[in-house]
Amino acid sequence: MENVNSFEERFQQKIDNEEKIEARDWMPEAYRKTLIRQISQHAHSEIVGMLPEGNFITRAPSLKRKLALLAKVQDEAGHGLYLYSATETLGISRDELIDQLHSGKAKYSSIFNYPTLTWSDIGAIGWLVDGAAIMNQVALCRTSYGPYARAMVRICKEESFHQRQGYDILLTMCNGTAEQKEMVQDSVNRWWWPSLMMFGPSDSDSPHSAQSLKWKVKRLSNDELRQRFVDMTVPQAEILGITLPDPLLKYNESRGHYDFGEIDWEEFRQVVSGNGPCNKERLQARVKAHEEGNWVREAASAYAEKMKSKSLASVA
Amino acid sequence: MENQLRDYILMMADNVMILGQRLGEWCGHGPVLEQDIAITNIALDLIGEARNYYQYLGETEGKKEDEYPMKRDVRAFKNILLTEVPNGHWGDTIMRQCMFDCYHYYLLEGMTTSKNERLAAIAKKSIKEATYHLAFSGEWVIRLGDGTEESHQKMQQSLDDLMPYFNEMFIPESYEIWCHEQNIAPSSEVVRSSANEKFNAILTQATLQMPEKYYSKKGGKSGLHTENLGFILADMQYLQRSYPGVDW
Numbered sequence: 001m002e003n004v005n006s007f008e009e010r011f012q013q014k015i016d017n018e019e020k021i022e023a024r025d026w027m028p029e030a031y032r033k034t035l036i037r038q039i040s041q042h043a044h045s046e047i048v049g050m051l052p053e054g055n056f057i058t059r060a061p062s063l064k065r066k067l068a069l070l071a072k073v074q075d076e077a078g079h080g081l082y083l084y085s086a087t088e089t090l091g092i093s094r095d096e097l098i099d100q101l102h103s104g105k106a107k108y109s110s111i112f113n114y115p116t117l118t119w120s121d122i123g124a125i126g127w128l129v130d131g132a133a134i135m136n137q138v139a140l141c142r143t144s145y146g147p148y149a150r151a152m153v154r155i156c157k158e159e160s161f162h163q164r165q166g167y168d169i170l171l172t173m174c175n176g177t178a179e180q181k182e183m184v185q186d187s188v189n190r191w192w193w194p195s196l197m198m199f200g201p202s203d204s205d206s207p208h209s210a211q212s213l214k215w216k217v218k219r220l221s222n223d224e225l226r227q228r229f230v231d232m233t234v235p236q237a238e239i240l241g242i243t244l245p246d247p248l249l250k251y252n253e254s255r256g257h258y259d260f261g262e263i264d265w266e267e268f269r270q271v272v273s274g275n276g277p278c279n280k281e282r283l284q285a286r287v288k289a290h291e292e293g294n295w296v297r298e299a300a301s302a303y304a305e306k307m308k309s310k311s312l313a314s315v316a
Numbered sequence: 317m318e319n320q321l322r323d324y325i326l327m328m329a330d331n332v333m334i335l336g337q338r339l340g341e342w343c344g345h346g347p348v349l350e351q352d353i354a355i356t357n358i359a360l361d362l363i364g365e366a367r368n369y370y371q372y373l374g375e376t377e378g379k380k381e382d383e384y385p386m387k388r389d390v391r392a393f394k395n396i397l398l399t400e401v402p403n404g405h406w407g408d409t410i411m412r413q414c415m416f417d418c419y420h421y422y423l424l425e426g427m428t429t430s431k432n433e434r435l436a437a438i439a440k441k442s443i444k445e446a447t448y449h450l451a452f453s454g455e456w457v458i459r460l461g462d463g464t465e466e467s468h469q470k471m472q473q474s475l476d477d478l479m480p481y482f483n484e485m486f487i488p489e490s491y492e493i494w495c496h497e498q499n500i501a502p503s504s505e506v507v508r509s510s511a512n513e514k515f516n517a518i519l520t521q522a523t524l525q526m527p528e529k530y531y532s533k534k535g536g537k538s539g540l541h542t543e544n545l546g547f548i549l550a551d552m553q554y555l556q557r558s559y560p561g562v563d564w
Contacts, residue, residue: 293347299463
């Protein structure tokens with residue numbers, strides 16, 4: 001008889017051979033839990049992430065921008081759907097996942113607890129927040145769990161489009177009036193550091209990292225991804241003609257990378273633990289939408305049941 | 317371009333612009349993720365249709381499309397009052413949508429044979445979308461009307477509240493009569509008859525009762541709006557008004 005060890009060995013061997021783990025395959029309970037935590041956190045981030053940008057749908061400055069923003073926020077709802085479905089393959093329902101979000105048990109990306117104050121924040125979110133998300137997500141297209149990897153491939157295509165849209169908003173404004181450029185600079189000042197925090201704690205301080213890398217749930221460490229993001233973003237900021245708010249940001253010839261200043265980890269911890277500028281508002285908005293939708297969902301199931309019994313009756 | 321045609325195009329455009337703007341408020345707040353996506357789709361279609369009309373006017377008058385939604389004040393808007401009614405709960409939004417879709421669908425159907433080729437082309441494109449909108453809102457009215465006791469009561473209340481805005485859609489302004497006489501627009505009577513028949517069929521399936529008495533409001537088509545429109549425009553126009561003359 002095979003023992004658990006040999007199951008585990010075969011599982012790890014599959015991963016080492018770059019084969020995908022599928023929903024029906026044996027997997028260690030901890031792997032399943034890690035994935036549920038990570039994918040649902042990602043799904044919740046898409047859904048909560050609709051709120052700060054959704055704020056500006058009614059106020060977008062042109063019809064072209066309004067349509068692009070509507071479509072973008074709608075894409076995020078779509079991403080949430082794929083990711084909830086991917087999580088469901090691990091044996092947990094969407095309802096349970098949503099309950100975990102609403103009770104505060106599940107987390108979502110802290111970046112969405114910052115407020116959108118001006119139109120250029122929409123550009124900055126596209127450029128920096130989606131830019132940082134893509135860094136993570138491109139790596140996740142090769143993650144070891146098949147349904148997650150496939151969802152990420154679809155999502156990445158749309159995200160890179162969003163990032164270009166965001167950058168285009170900023171570029172148009174930077175080519176505009178001094179007031180517009182000032183608005184962009186202010187947005188970037190506010191979104192730069194929270195975007196760097198999106199990669200999570202430093203590797204030395206990241207509780208789940210080592211195991212996730214071994215399982216190839218993660219392919220690159222938090223610090224590696226953060227460095228890639230900084231390296232990619234600095235030249236784009238130069239094209240915009242804006243200054244990134246870090247006096248220590250400087251190209252390091254010997255490393256071949258940009259050096260950058262220390263993240264305010266205390267702010268990071270505060271926002272993660274619920275004390276960010278909009279944590280309460282974001283969660284309240286989600287809970288409100290869900291509760292106000294109760295009667296709608298109940299009616300839809302009651303109607304579906306009625307139709308089912310009618311069609312059964314007509315068959316009989 | 318004749319003033320009557322201009323007014324007619326503005327009415328068509330403002331209807332879908334303002335309703336699309338209202339539906340955009342739902343994005344991120346829908347009762348179910350799938351419905352959030354669906355209502356946003358309708359918003360996208362409607363605002364897309366509005367752009368087609370505004371671009372047509374803009375080309376004729378040498379203006380940018382955004383001038384029309386962003387630079388006019390309340391009294392210059394010609395949308396029907398129904399489109400500016402606040403979203404309310406999901407059932408209110410669905411009832412408002414179904415009423416509008418019954419009107420919009422048959423109006424576009426009539427416009428596909430318009431003598432004005434540009435309007436005919438817009439109608440041919442938009443009617444495909446309107447077909448889906450009507451199917452969606454009609455199904456939801458039926459589902460909620462014939463769902464639970466609570467949903468039935470809510471939908472009956474939505475119907476009672478919104479019926480005062482229904483008839484305005486079919487009471488023609490002088491510019492609509494002119495456009496019909498020129499074979500540019502369908503007859504309001506024909507649209508009324510088809511839309512009524514469709515709407516009543518949906519209500520019957522939804523087990524909802526048309527209120528016995530209600531007072532019909534009107535005025536939107538000639539620029540006499542509810543107080544709601546000022547707030548919609550304040551939101552929609554804020555950046556264009558705060559920073560005039562710049563590109564975004």
